[in-house]
Amino acid sequence: MVCLPMRRIVTPPDAENAPQDGQSAHFRALEHLYASAPVNQLFDSRLDILAPGHARITFTASERFYHAAGATHGTLYFKMLDDAAFYAANSLVSDRFLLTTGFNLHFTKPLREGRVVAEGRWISGKRRVYIADAHLTDAEGEEIGRGTGTFMRSHIALSGLEGYRQPDNGESR
Numbered sequence: 109m110v111c112l113p114m115r116r117i118v119t120p121p122d123a124e125n126a127p128q129d130g131q132s133a134h135f136r137a138l139e140h141l142y143a144s145a146p147v148n149q150l151f152d153s154r155l156d157i158l159a160p161g162h163a164r165i166t167f168t169a170s171e172r173f174y175h176a177a178g179a180t181h182g183t184l185y186f187k188m189l190d191d192a193a194f195y196a197a198n199s200l201v202s203d204r205f206l207l208t209t210g211f212n213l214h215f216t217k218p219l220r221e222g223r224v225v226a227e228g229r230w231i232s233g234k235r236r237v238y239i240a241d242a243h244l245t246d247a248e249g250e251e252i253g254r255g256t257g258t259f260m261r262s263h264i265a266l267s268g269l270e271g272y273r274q275p276d277n278g279e280s281r
Contacts, residue, residue: 130202131202135157136157137266137272138155138157138195138272139157140271141266142155142165142191142195142271143271144270144271145271147187151167151168151187152167153167154167155191155195157195157199159199160199160230161197161199161229161240162199162229162230163192163194163195163196163199163227163228164225164227165191165195166223167188167224167226168221168222168223168224169219169221169224174220179219180218180219180220182215185215185219185244185253186255188224188226189211189213189228189243189244189254190211190242190255191226192227192242193211193229193240193241193256193257194206194228194240196242197240197257198259199230200234200238201261201266202266203265203266203267204261204264204265205264205265205266205269206238206259206260206261206262207260208259209237209260211258212255213255214254214255215252215253217250217252217253219246219252219253222247224244224247225244226242226244227245228240228241228242229241229242231256235261236260237261238259238260239256239258240256241254241255241256242254242255242257243255
């Protein structure tokens with residue numbers, strides 16, 4: 109007779125009373141990474157990872173981002189769309205930093221000033237290449253731009269990046 113070891117079934121603790129899990133800690137560390145990047149000191153923006161594969165950046169557009177015709181330059185559209193899609197994808201990868209390998213961008217409405225939301229969502233890919241899209245909405249809730257990006261796993265360990273810090277013992281943002 110062969111005795112097989114019994115598998116132990118573990119029931120996760122109640123989410124409300126549980127300490128911060130690894131996934132949530134990863135999300136907070138990515139948010140910290142975003143906030144610590146020198147380029148993001150140029151913008152009034154905030155990243156929130158809402159769920160696996162879902163990121164939101166809220167930011168303020170102002171005249172300082174205008175092109176000569178008095179509307180926001182496309183570089184701001186690209187930056188926020190790319191970042192929202194990137195962080196949506198990187199929320200699914202806890203060991204490596206992803207790199208943008210391509211991005212398609214569509215402008216749907218000019219933007220002047222105000223609060224804007226860039227919402228990013230993972231579409232596909234779970235190994236080396238990830239695809240995510242993002243859209244921008246203005247303060248009135250109208251779409252002003254959208255894009256789709258491809259992101260590839262790099263050789264850069266997230267844990268080796270100065271800004272990637274996981275909160276200690278339930279510390280929140």
